[in-house]
Amino acid sequence: MLKLILAPLLVALATLVARRWGPKIGGIVVGLPLTTGPIFLFLALDQGLDFGARACVGILFGLVGLAGFALVYAAVSRRAGGVVSLMASAAAYFVVSGAVNSLALNRMIGAALAAYAALLLVAWLIKRPQPGATKPVSRWWDIWFRMITAAGLTLAITTAAERLGPTFSGIVGTYPVVTTVIMTFTHHQSGREVAIAMLRGTVLSWIGFVSAFLVIGLTLIPYGLTVALVLAVLANLGTTILALWIDRFITSRTKGNPHEFVPARPFDR
Template identity: 25%
Template sequence: MSLDLHIILFLLLRMAIAAAFVVSASVITERAGPVIGALVATLPVSAGPSYVFLAIDHDASFIAQGALASLPVNAATIFMGLVYVVLAQRQSFAVSVASAVGVWIVLASIIRLFDWTLAAGLAVNAVAFGICIPLLAKYRHVKMPLVTRRWYDIPFRAALVATLVAIVVSTSGWVGPRVSGLIALYPIVFTSMMIILHPRIGGPPTAAVLANSAWGLLGFGMAIAVMHVAVVQLGSAAGLMLALCTCVTWNLTLWWRGRRAMNRVRKEP
């Protein structure tokens, strides 16, 4: 397969997968609420295909080092979510999204200045989530407004997400390797959810989705750590599969615990 064809297929795959998951998450959010939507949104939609293609072209050691770079950036993503959630309560769509993206860029740029170990990456995530999860808790429970769906909604959302993915991926070709690595880890799904849901259902309900995503994003960080260790010990294919299983199992556990808690509340007199 030629390099150009490889790049085109990679771009189209990321566009299709991201669009499918983000559109599904937005529809689920409108129908089932922010909790379920958040669980779908925190699956490895964007990072997963990226690592699969990297594994095709590189050895396990390269993938392990890439995971180390991704782990602290996960901490930047939760701070991005916190900034958006707080601002979206009162500020406009443009201010909320631009501020959140700006914070992520600044934090991720700082993170990339250092060489990270697994212990340091886990420590940064522990501190970030220890700060953000309690602060996000009060924004998690918001009633979803009733929305009338128009015939062009789903095609428009899919095109919007696919366009965003195309811009992010293609931009990396001319900005240099350092910024390119930064762009590869950009949280496309979070940004897409903001762009799709905020104008449609408002700031607080959209913020509730991201607030509920905190625990799922914590599981994504654990999956990255699992991948770093597993690819060296078991090879790239097994390591990637274990990371995916970690992420899916974590989200299913969150869903199960949420259902149990809801059932207990309903049974109380």
């Protein structure tokens, strides 16, 4: 029952926040580990703390893949629609995550540093949203679709955990299914600028995501699940606030000359 209820409720909360406070704040909430968190919790409870600690490495690899997901979406969406952009982004996620995993960076710190570096780079490359970007328009029924999708993913990943193993469970469980669903509707209903505004907020939120699972990976076995989760929440919150403060500071210094997404420019020619 928890697998069927917990993740969908968190997704519904994120959707309502996005509707109320706009794309950037919505993106920040969407970037929270709304599905990965419950998936990790069920893995740790079902498979044991050692399995959960090793899954954190896969989750950190997956966060490097999330940087590839966002970068490809921002580039491809300049010339293609939301569906094509998301298909390319999904492929990039698994390619990047698998490539990082093949480097055998099995140390927790190395995986976390790679995730921090990748996400900070992508946050810098994606242009800041235009002032006054409109809030995403949502239909009454899409929140139910998002909740059903979250429940399905949680059940699928936790069921397949034994076959996938801890690292690949972490990678697959980190796939941004909530972001994928919400970005699909946002891009279609409100346009690319609003979708990119939400995506950039999500990338900034993913930086705190790294801190959360780095802390869990380091503290889960010595201190137990409850303490690790409490410390992870504090680490996630502190890192997200710091990332948003730095982004706001940089924005105020570069006001009037926002970053344009550089890698996509060759496609303009």
